[in-house]
Amino acid sequence: MADETEGLPPRSDFSAWYNEVIRRAEIMDVRYPVKGLYVWYPFGFALRNHTYTLLRNLLNRDHEETLFPLLIPETEFMKEAEHIKGFEDEVYWVTHGGLSPLDVKLALRPTSETAIYPMYALWIRSHADLPLKLYQVVNTFRYETKHTRPLIRLREITSFMESHTVHATWDEANEQVEYELGLSQEFYRDLGVPIIISKRPDWDKFPGADFTMAVDAVMPDGRTLQIGTVHHLGDHFSKTFGITYEDVNGEQQFGSQTCYGISERCIAAVIGVHGDDKGLILPATVAPTQVVIIPVIVGKRGDEILAAVKDLEKELKAAGIRVKTDARDMRPGAKYYHWELHGVPLRVELGPRDLDNKQLVCVNRLGVKTVVPRENAAESVKRLLDEAHDQILERAEDHLESHLMTATTPEECNEKLDGNVVVVHWCGCRECADKLEELTNSSLLGTEVRSQYVKNDEGACIICGKPGKAALVGRSY
Numbered sequence: 001m002a003d004e005t006e007g008l009p010p011r012s013d014f015s016a017w018y019n020e021v022i023r024r025a026e027i028m029d030v031r032y033p034v035k036g037l038y039v040w041y042p043f044g045f046a047l048r049n050h051t052y053t054l055l056r057n058l059l060n061r062d063h064e065e066t067l068f069p070l071l072i073p074e075t076e077f078m079k080e081a082e083h084i085k086g087f088e089d090e091v092y093w094v095t096h097g098g099l100s101p102l103d104v105k106l107a108l109r110p111t112s113e114t115a116i117y118p119m120y121a122l123w124i125r126s127h128a129d130l131p132l133k134l135y136q137v138v139n140t141f142r143y144e145t146k147h148t149r150p151l152i153r154l155r156e157i158t159s160f161m162e163s164h165t166v167h168a169t170w171d172e173a174n175e176q177v178e179y180e181l182g183l184s185q186e187f188y189r190d191l192g193v194p195i196i197i198s199k200r201p202d203w204d205k206f207p208g209a210d211f212t213m214a215v216d217a218v219m220p221d222g223r224t225l226q227i228g229t230v231h232h233l234g235d236h237f238s239k240t241f242g243i244t245y246e247d248v249n250g251e252q253q254f255g256s257q258t259c260y261g262i263s264e265r266c267i268a269a270v271i272g273v274h275g276d277d278k279g280l281i282l283p284a285t286v287a288p289t290q291v292v293i294i295p296v297i298v299g300k301r302g303d304e305i306l307a308a309v310k311d312l313e314k315e316l317k318a319a320g321i322r323v324k325t326d327a328r329d330m331r332p333g334a335k336y337y338h339w340e341l342h343g344v345p346l347r348v349e350l351g352p353r354d355l356d357n358k359q360l361v362c363v364n365r366l367g368v369k370t371v372v373p374r375e376n377a378a379e380s381v382k383r384l385l386d387e388a389h390d391q392i393l394e395r396a397e398d399h400l401e402s403h404l405m406t407a408t409t410p411e412e413c414n415e416k417l418d419g420n421v422v423v424v425h426w427c428g429c430r431e432c433a434d435k436l437e438e439l440t441n442s443s444l445l446g447t448e449v450r451s452q453y454v455k456n457d458e459g460a461c462i463i464c465g466k467p468g469k470a471a472l473v474g475r476s477y
């Protein structure tokens with residue numbers, strides 16, 4: 001589908017690199033004739049499916065999956081005042097069925113609170129029905145006016161995982177917020193993506209929520225990407241939609257709720273955080289192809305080599321490894337280029353010498369070469385895939401650590417924000433935040449910062465000097 005000759009832009013020119021690698025590694029085709037809507041290539045879709053299988057396996061520990069309708073009647077959508085304010089300029093509306101105008105116009109879900117909660121009100125009667133923890137993976141629609149970009153800022157979010165839970169008390173809902181932050185940590189560790197969790201400032205929380213905890217990744221250009229959010233909704237929505245339950249004393253109580261969202265931005269993070277100048281670097285956990293076998297055909301032993309490669313492929317497949325053989329008649333170097341571009345975690349070369357020495361030459365996507373015995377190949381390959389994962393995670397952690405700075409003055413903050421995220425002290429008042437954002441062309445991302453590289457200490461507010469707490473400042477996508 002894409003020509004393989006010319007190289008990619010250097011990853012230091014991240015925006016150009018990202019757009020080119022999305023095309024050349026066959027993730028998405030951006031030529032669809034509607035702004036903000038893109039088409040999955042099969043390879044990209046396989047990466048998406050492995051990623052969401054990982055996510056579902058984590059969610060299924062304490063949620064059940066379901067599926068709600070796409071269309072939301074205006075009557076329901078307009079019920080939660082704050083929610084509407086937050087989404088009114090982003091909602092797509094359906095106004096006609098064929099030629100006839102609809103008596104009630106229908107919103108294409110931008111997120112599904114107002115589709116789900118009227119049904120929750122019908123389903124939940126007693127404390128015995130709680131906690132209720134459901135999620136769905138659906139497409140949602142947001143009329144984004146900022147610069148749209150594949151996987152990062154879409155108008156049709158094709159892979160929107162949204163979890164909606166109901167609990168008997170505010171504290172139990174708060175425990176669920178912590179649980180889902182833990183789930184995010186596990187999910188992103190499995191993707192090798194280091195994250196920073198923080199509490200968004202009030203003016204940035206989800207419309208209708210008590211508070212929002214956000215999960216941010218730092219991309220190679222130092223800009224942050226919000227790759228997940230957990231919202232404590234308190235009883236705002238349960239009061240609006242009448243989600244009540246009879247407690248043990250026979251009293252009617254309003255439910256306490258959370259919602260939790262992850263979109264295909266998680267894949268943008270894998271592509272951005274791990275890639276290099278040669279293309280994608282995919283964690284073996286989600287790589288569509290984990291191992292590619294390259295027969296090195298020299299001299300007259302071609303048939304023998306190909307037979308040996310076939311056996312090896314069969315053995316690795318039988319061990320559950322996603323393996324391909326590339327026996328195309330082309331230079332090995334061109335083959336290496338193709339599979340490196342597609343981020344394949346491990347390449348196995350097998351030539352006449354390896355046959356005679358009963359060995360395999362394995363090179364992982366970071367270029368680490370290991371010779372292993374042919375026998376117990378599956379076991380050796382699995383170990384090398386695990387080691388490759390540890391290496392890409394360490395590489396990503398090092399990047400995050402080296403791009404996290406501190407600053408005590410707006411000038412210093414402004415300087416360091418170029419390519420980095422900065423931790424400052426902030427007194428918590430809006431004026432100081434606005435001033436800092438204006439002086440440094442950045443966003444105050446959050447407080448109560450959770451990262452092994454950030455000290456949640458106190459200090460003088462970077463603007464007014466009053467006692468302040470650690471706060472994350474960054475330029476984000």
Ligand SMILES: Nc1ncnc2c1ncn2[C@@H]1O[C@H](COS(=O)(=O)NC(=O)[C@@H](N)CS)[C@@H](O)[C@H]1O
Pocket residue numbers: 110111112113142144151152153154155157161162163206226227228229231259260261262263264265
């Ligand atoms: N236009 C967009 N394109 C891609 N991903 C997006 C877009 N808008 C939001 N997201 C992602 O979707 C996540 C959840 O969106 S949200 O608005 O923060 N939260 C909700 O909608 C809640 N109802 C959680 S289900 C965000 O954290 C962000 O990672």
Ligand SMILES: [Zn+2]
Pocket residue numbers: 426427428429432461462463464465466
């Ligand atoms: Zn201040």
